[in-house]
Amino acid sequence: MSPSSPSRWTRSSWPHLKLRLIEVFASKTREEWCSILEATDVCFAPVLTMTEAAEHPHNVERETFIDIAGTIQPAPAPRFSRTAAEVAMPPAHAGQHSVDILRDWGFDESRIDALIASRAVVAA
Numbered sequence: 001m002s003p004s005s006p007s008r009w010t011r012s013s014w015p016h017l018k019l020r021l022i023e024v025f026a027s028k029t030r031e032e033w034c035s036i037l038e039a040t041d042v043c044f045a046p047v048l049t050m051t052e053a054a055e056h057p058h059n060v061e062r063e064t065f066i067d068i069a070g071t072i073q074p075a076p077a078p079r080f081s082r083t084a085a086e087v088a089m090p091p092a093h094a095g096q097h098s099v100d101i102l103r104d105w106g107f108d109e110s111r112i113d114a115l116i117a118s119r120a121v122v123a124a
Contacts (some may be wrong), residue, residue: 095122 006013018052025033029045037044041071048056054065069090076085098121102112115121 093124095124098123 006016008014009015014072028036033044035047050072053059059065064075065072066087068087071091073091076087079085098116102115102121107115112121112123116123
């Protein structure tokens with residue numbers, strides 16, 4: 001940090017420093033930053049989409065994601081050496097259990113119908 005730079009230890013400098021960090025990180029693409037930082041001892045990782053995360057070599061090697069009935073999702077965690085985690089069924093699709101859950105919570109049928117009609121609740 002140059003002598004004219006605001007101190008990171010001075011709280012009043014933080015807004016300026018935040019803006020400066022935004023400028024610096026925006027100056028390169030994610031791929032450029034990865035190219036610069038991958039082979040260093042800097043603690044960093046790019047922010048990935050779910051698709052990218054499932055395909056990342058580290059996650060592939062560690063089997064971090066699993067495919068259940070065509071849906072890629074995070075594998076159960078934590079994993080133990082003597083107790084294998086199992087996935088009993090595929091994930092529910094949006095709205096699959098909405099009506100049952102609302103009934104369990106005490107909503108009557110007319111209120112459930114109104115929520116579905118107003119599109120406040122998805123039901124399948």
